[in-house]
Amino acid sequence: MRCYKFCVKRALRLVILLGVLALLAPAAASAYPWPIRPFYEQHAVRGYFNDPRLSGPEQGFHFGVDISAPDGTPVYAVASGYARVRGMSVSVIPWRRGVPRLSYWHVMPVVSTRQYIRKFELIGHVAPGAGHVHLAEWKSGTYINPLRIGALAPYIDDTVPRIPQVTFSSSGQPIRADAVRGIVDLTADSFDTSPMPIPAPWEQAILSPAFIRWRVLQGETTMWQWTNAVDFRRFVLHVSLYNLVYAPGTVQNRPHRHGRYQYYLAHQFDTHVLPNGSYTLQVEAWDEQENVGQASFAFTVTN
Numbered sequence: 001m002r003c004y005k006f007c008v009k010r011a012l013r014l015v016i017l018l019g020v021l022a023l024l025a026p027a028a029a030s031a032y033p034w035p036i037r038p039f040y041e042q043h044a045v046r047g048y049f050n051d052p053r054l055s056g057p058e059q060g061f062h063f064g065v066d067i068s069a070p071d072g073t074p075v076y077a078v079a080s081g082y083a084r085v086r087g088m089s090v091s092v093i094p095w096r097r098g099v100p101r102l103s104y105w106h107v108m109p110v111v112s113t114r115q116y117i118r119k120f121e122l123i124g125h126v127a128p129g130a131g132h133v134h135l136a137e138w139k140s141g142t143y144i145n146p147l148r149i150g151a152l153a154p155y156i157d158d159t160v161p162r163i164p165q166v167t168f169s170s171s172g173q174p175i176r177a178d179a180v181r182g183i184v185d186l187t188a189d190s191f192d193t194s195p196m197p198i199p200a201p202w203e204q205a206i207l208s209p210a211f212i213r214w215r216v217l218q219g220e221t222t223m224w225q226w227t228n229a230v231d232f233r234r235f236v237l238h239v240s241l242y243n244l245v246y247a248p249g250t251v252q253n254r255p256h257r258h259g260r261y262q263y264y265l266a267h268q269f270d271t272h273v274l275p276n277g278s279y280t281l282q283v284e285a286w287d288e289q290e291n292v293g294q295a296s297f298a299f300t301v302t303n
Contacts, residue, residue, distance in 0.1 A: 031153040032078040035104055035135060036069050039078070039120065042154050044068040044198045046132060047253075048207040049145040050232035052242075052261065054252045059243075063143040063236045064105070064136030065152070068199050073126040075107050075133050083115045083123065090123045091138075100144065105134035131202070143236040145210075147288045161192040161209040161285035163295035166265070172248075177299040182272075186265035187247040188212065188229075190285045190293075191258075201255035208232060209285040209293070214265045217280045224274070229265045233288065274301045 033039040047066030053059065069075075079102055081092040090111060091103035107124035111117060126133055137146045146152045166188045168175050175184065191206035198205055210233045216224035230245060237245065247262040265283065278300050285293045 031150055032102070033153065034067065035075050035078050035133060036067065036073055037076070039076070040154065042156065042196065044194060044196050045147070045207075046194070046198045046202045046205045047134075048192070048232075049143075049147060049210075050237060051208045052246050052250050052252055052259070054250075059246075060239045061237045061242065061245075064103075064134050065146050066132040066134050068132050068202065069126050070199075071126050071128050071131060073133070074122055075104055075124050075126060076120050077104075077117045077123050078102060078119065080119045081117060083109075083111045083113055083117050085109045085111065085113045088127050092117050092123070100137045100139040103136045103138065105136065106130035107133060131199075145232070145234055145236075145288065148233065149289065155289075157192075157195045157287055157289045157291060159193045159195050159287070160291045161190060161287055161293035163188055163190045163283045163285050163293055165189045166281060166283060166295075166297045167247075167249075167262075168299065177297065179302050180271055180299050181301065181303045183268050183270055185247075185267055186214070186269055186281070187249070187262050188214070188265050188283050188285075189249075189260065189262050190283070191261050192285075192287050202253065204256060204258040205253040206258045206261060208261055210288045211286040212263055212265070212283065214281060214283045216274065217282060218277065223279060227266070230263050271301050272303055276301050276303055 034043055045065050046068050047062055049062060049065055051062040053062050077092045079092060081094040084091040084093060088107055089103055089105045090107055090109050091101060093101050106127045108127050109124040111123050135146055137144050147155060168177055168180050169185045170182060190209050190212060192209050212230040213226050213228045215222060215226045245263060247264055249260060249262040251260040253259040281297045281299055283295050
């Protein structure tokens with residue numbers, strides 16, 4: 001009887017272990033290491049996927065991640081394929097269909113177009129003045145998030161996104177939270193921080209959350225259900241959506257200075273759907289590894 005119980009327990013453990021391995025196998029198969037040495041250690045990332053990018057009148061979403069590295073740092077391919085060189089970028093195009101294409105930007109190439117590149121082969125060096133390599137992943141006609149689980153690894157994030165404030169505004173002008181009425185825009189300041197120190201001069205850089213949602217409570221009663229405002233977890237957003245996602249107060253990071261990331265929770269929200277009274281606006285911000293930051297803000301509707 002004792003042997004029987006022991007054998008059953010071992011069999012159950014084996015079944016559970018095989019099940020876990022089966023779940024992890026697809027992620028492990030698609031994972032790839034870092035493009036700078038050491039390949040299997042985490043490096044500082046100073047720019048996240050879909051972060052705001054502002055240059056004069058131009059604006060858009062960051063279509064990869066910026067990995068901090070001193071100028072001249074060797075950059076290596078983390079997957080094999082055929083090189084395509086354009087200026088200071090190198091794309092390595094896989095020979096198998098359905099496999100993501102990785103590209104490396106701000107790199108002085110040492111390879112040429114159509115050259116076959118093996119995994120961990122040197123493809124160039126970080127360009128003078130860049131201080132980072134921009135890693136981008138392309139699949140099925142769009143850029144996808146390299147920091148999603150199962151892609152760039154190892155990557156462990158134990159920081160929690162923050163939501164320091166929300167703003168109610170009407171016709172572009174902020175209004176007091178204790179006198180909210182009519183049609184309003186709702187925006188939230190939110191940001192994540194790096195799980196490891198970022199080298200100067202970007203040591204104060206903030207990073208975008210991957211997902212933001214909100215709801216309205218009155219006491220314990222949900223008056224407005226959870227509503228998704230921002231979702232950066234998978235694909236890069238089209239530039240035409242920029243002014244629908246980022247509010248006018250958004251400022252990009254600069255050397256030795258953090259930016260400000262302000263997101264629209266709702267455009268033209270009609271407060272008449274809420275009876276006059278006091279409410280709580282709850283906001284959640286998630287990162288790629290589902291660390292969740294939460295904040296609550298009191299407001300009063302006075303229509």
